[in-house]
Amino acid sequence: MKRxxxxxxxxxxxxxxxxxxxSQNEGESINSKLDLSLIxxxxxxxxxxxxxxxxxxxxxxxxxxxxxxxxxxxxGYEKTTPVQIATxxxxxxxxxxVVEAVTGSGKTLAFVVPLLELLDKKRxxxxxxxxxxxxxxxxxxxxxxxxxLAQQIYKVVLQLLELTKSKHTASLAIGGSGGNExxxxxxxAKNGASILVGTPGRLExxxxxxxxGKPAVVCKNLEVLIMDEADxxxxxxxxxxxxxxxxxxxxxxxxxxxxxxxxxAVTELxxxxxxxxxxxxxxxxxxxxxxxxxxxxxxxxxxxxxxxxDRKLAQIFRLVASNPLQKYIVYFSTCAAxxxxxxxxxxxxGNIEKINAPSTDDKKMDVVVSSLHGQMDPKRRKxxxxxxTQLDTALTxxxxxxxxxxxxxxxxxxxxxxxxxxxxxxxxxxxxxCGRTARAxxxxxAIVFLNPGRExxxxxFMRIRKIPMSRMSYLLADLTPYQxxxxxxxxxxxxxxxxxxxxxxxILDHLRNSYVSTDRDIYEKSIxxxxxxxxxxxxxxxxxxxxxxxxxxxTVANGYSLISLPKMPEFKxxxxxxxxxxxxxxxxxxxxxxxxxxxxxxxxxLLKLNQKYEQKAHFAEKQRHKASDSAPxxxxxxxxxxxxxxxxxxxxxxxxxxxxxxxxxxxxxKLNKAVAIERARSLxxxxxxxxxxNIDDVLNRKIGxxxxxxxxxxxxxxxxxx
Ligand SMILES: Nc1ncnc2c1ncn2[C@@H]1O[C@H](COP(=O)(O)OP(=O)(O)OP(=O)(O)O)[C@@H](O)[C@H]1O
Numbered sequence: 001m002k003r004x005x006x007x008x009x010x011x012x013x014x015x016x017x018x019x020x021x022x023s024q025n026e027g028e029s030i031n032s033k034l035d036l037s038l039i040x041x042x043x044x045x046x047x048x049x050x051x052x053x054x055x056x057x058x059x060x061x062x063x064x065x066x067x068x069x070x071x072x073x074x075x076g077y078e079k080t081t082p083v084q085i086a087t088x089x090x091x092x093x094x095x096x097x098v099v100e101a102v103t104g105s106g107k108t109l110a111f112v113v114p115l116l117e118l119l120d121k122k123r124x125x126x127x128x129x130x131x132x133x134x135x136x137x138x139x140x141x142x143x144x145x146x147x148x149l150a151q152q153i154y155k156v157v158l159q160l161l162e163l164t165k166s167k168h169t170a171s172l173a174i175g176g177s178g179g180n181e182x183x184x185x186x187x188x189a190k191n192g193a194s195i196l197v198g199t200p201g202r203l204e205x206x207x208x209x210x211x212x213g214k215p216a217v218v219c220k221n222l223e224v225l226i227m228d229e230a231d232x233x234x235x236x237x238x239x240x241x242x243x244x245x246x247x248x249x250x251x252x253x254x255x256x257x258x259x260x261x262x263x264x265a266v267t268e269l270x271x272x273x274x275x276x277x278x279x280x281x282x283x284x285x286x287x288x289x290x291x292x293x294x295x296x297x298x299x300x301x302x303x304x305x306x307x308x309x310d311r312k313l314a315q316i317f318r319l320v321a322s323n324p325l326q327k328y329i330v331y332f333s334t335c336a337a338x339x340x341x342x343x344x345x346x347x348x349x350g351n352i353e354k355i356n357a358p359s360t361d362d363k364k365m366d367v368v369v370s371s372l373h374g375q376m377d378p379k380r381r382k383x384x385x386x387x388x389t390q391l392d393t394a395l396t397x398x399x400x401x402x403x404x405x406x407x408x409x410x411x412x413x414x415x416x417x418x419x420x421x422x423x424x425x426x427x428x429x430x431x432x433x434c435g436r437t438a439r440a441x442x443x444x445x446a447i448v449f450l451n452p453g454r455e456x457x458x459x460x461f462m463r464i465r466k467i468p469m470s471r472m473s474y475l476l477a478d479l480t481p482y483q484x485x486x487x488x489x490x491x492x493x494x495x496x497x498x499x500x501x502x503x504x505x506x507i508l509d510h511l512r513n514s515y516v517s518t519d520r521d522i523y524e525k526s527i528x529x530x531x532x533x534x535x536x537x538x539x540x541x542x543x544x545x546x547x548x549x550x551x552x553x554x555t556v557a558n559g560y561s562l563i564s565l566p567k568m569p570e571f572k573x574x575x576x577x578x579x580x581x582x583x584x585x586x587x588x589x590x591x592x593x594x595x596x597x598x599x600x601x602x603x604x605x606l607l608k609l610n611q612k613y614e615q616k617a618h619f620a621e622k623q624r625h626k627a628s629d630s631a632p633x634x635x636x637x638x639x640x641x642x643x644x645x646x647x648x649x650x651x652x653x654x655x656x657x658x659x660x661x662x663x664x665x666x667x668x669x670k671l672n673k674a675v676a677i678e679r680a681r682s683l684x685x686x687x688x689x690x691x692x693x694n695i696d697d698v699l700n701r702k703i704g705x706x707x708x709x710x711x712x713x714x715x716x717x718x719x720x721x722x
Contacts (some may be wrong), residue, residue: 071163103435173198300438340529
């Protein structure tokens with residue numbers, strides 16, 4: 001892993017790619033074989049620190065306009081990257097393109113530059129033409145799968161429009177942006193925008209008129225359609241929107257599909273939406289895959305770390321401790337897992353809740369934790385993304401915890417390390433996640449955790465897909481790499497026995513005791529996170545590697561610092577006992593007693609709980625009346641019972657009565673409990689929220705385990721207190 005004073009890299013001009021093979025022929029693959037020898041450089045990278053520089057912008061044919069050339073120089077883009085030198089001429093020559101090039105290789109400029117140049121050539125906007133132009137005309141559409149990526153592309157477009165002093169305009173069309181959709185559509189209908197950048201659903205609304213009742217824009221003179229992350233657009237189920245948009249725009253247009261990974265599904269899109277496209281594939285010569293190319297940038301080092309699921313958290317904390325003042329992205333598979341681990345990380349690093357708040361002075365913090373996932377409010381997503389992007393790692397360590405919503409296309413400068421808690425369910429997402437680091441020629445490290453055993457096959461699985469990985473050593477508590485002794489059990493070749501690294505597991509107990517069992521919000525999040533992650537594991541496309549039946553669920557649960565196991569069919573009844581004996585010795589017997597730390601929320605919860613018990617009590621009383629009305633007298637009942645046991649007869653009448661009586665007896669007991677609780681509540685009704693703990697004490701004593709797990713815990717506690 002890169003140390004703080006080691007550097008990100010810049011290519012020595014003398015070591016520029018020796019050979020870039022290009023084909024101007026349609027349908028022929030363009031193979032840019034790159035010699036990516038790098039040199040260390042002590043300074044922070046500049047925008048131009050692209051190790052894959054090839055030719056100058058002036059080498060592009062047909063030539064770029066002077067104003068575009070100058071704008072690119074002004075932005076610090078001194079040379080083109082291979083994908084740019086290969087793609088821009090094709091689009092300028094009005095050819096359709098399908099472009100596959102590794103992450104961080106500069107695909108955005110590869111379509112934005114020719115798009116602006118084409119519009120200036122084919123649809124110039126000046127005083128004369130402006131009069132001829134239909135006011136709400138759109139000349140170009142760029143489609144992106146996510147809001148964040150659309151916003152990022154939009155920024156690049158605006159920057160170049162401004163620097164080239166273009167009269168063209170651009171507009172952002174993304175769902176849930178917090179704006180008024182109707183107003184936006186009316187504004188577009190009035191003034192139009194030469195370029196629309198957006199997500200498929202929102203673009204479809206605007207183009208097909210779903211918002212304003214009729215199309216907000218006129219597309220009959222549309223020149224260029226770009227679909228970025230094309231395979232992802234299809235994976236996300238946007239095919240119908242894409243088809244609808246394509247049906248509303250002229251067939252005589254230029255179309256470009258871009259991604260770092262192309263899938264089978266894209267073939268159909270190419271067939272229906274593109275006309276004889278040039279296929280451009282930028283390949284990277286691999287050092288690790290001998291004689292072959294790889295599908296990830298050469299400056300990206302991908303490592304796997306094999307360890308049991310309950311050591312991952314400690315490994316991450318140790319990694320961060322051994323490499324502070326860096327930017328980390330940690331991927332989880334579900335939104336619920338992100339929410340939970342965001343809380344745990346923030347608590348662990350001691351800056352909970354300040355992080356995503358707008359007014360925080362991040363610079364004062366040592367470790368800034370933030371989170372991002374698709375179910376977050378769009379405004380918060382935007383804010384978090386911007387803040388993480390702007391954080392300066394000279395002053396702070398920054399950790400972004402996220403789902404795959406942040407795996408595609410996002411260009412966050414200076415991300416040093418990407419950590420994957422587990423491989424993504426869709427193997428295609430893997431290089432995209434890794435590719436959030438090592439962008440534009442900088443060095444970067446991506447680490448993926450693998451459970452020992454079957455999951456280690458993933459290394460070969462990725463190698464076949466031209467994604468090389470190497471092993472990373474397990475970090476010990478003193479932050480040195482683990483080295484097995486010659487006498488070590490072969491099972492512990494990759495990581496030590498838990499008895500040799502007790503700190504790794506004691507971190508989990510610390511988190512449980514300090515946070516999960518003291519804050520109901522975190523406790524509930526822990527359960528949701530675990531359940532959602534287990535479900536997600538079952539969805540792995542490579543299910544023969546990620547075999548659910550081989551997953552050690554109890555170790556996974558321990559890795560989540562759970563204090564109770566959720567009721568899931570996947571757990572056998574003795575799993576509960578195993579968990580509470582082997583992994584966690586609970587110090588809590590009733591989960592109803594865990595309070596929300598947020599006082600109004602806790603008050604509302606207690607009120608609800610109270611109502612629940614009142615209802616139960618009411619019901620119990622009704623049942624008792626019913627039972628005593630219809631039951632024979634005690635003596636006759638006793639007689640019946642005696643008779644029943646003496647004769648061992650199975651008279652259905654007496655059996656039913658007996659059951660009813662027993663039920664009534666149970667309900668009466670519950671009623672008595674509820675009455676006692678009610679009494680305790682009315683005593684504390686006038687008490688303020690600070691007395692909540694006392695109420696919990698009462699609850700703790702009076703209410704039995706609410707779930708199967710709590711009863712088990714009670715059994716466990718009883719046994720141990722003996
Ligand atoms: N010619 C260039 N010279 C220097 N930097 C460049 C050049 N072109 C692009 N970059 C920078 O490279 C970074 C990555 O570019 P971009 O986001 O377009 O990559 P990408 O290929 O689209 O990656 P992904 O597949 O992850 O979406 C950006 O920060 C961009 O500013």
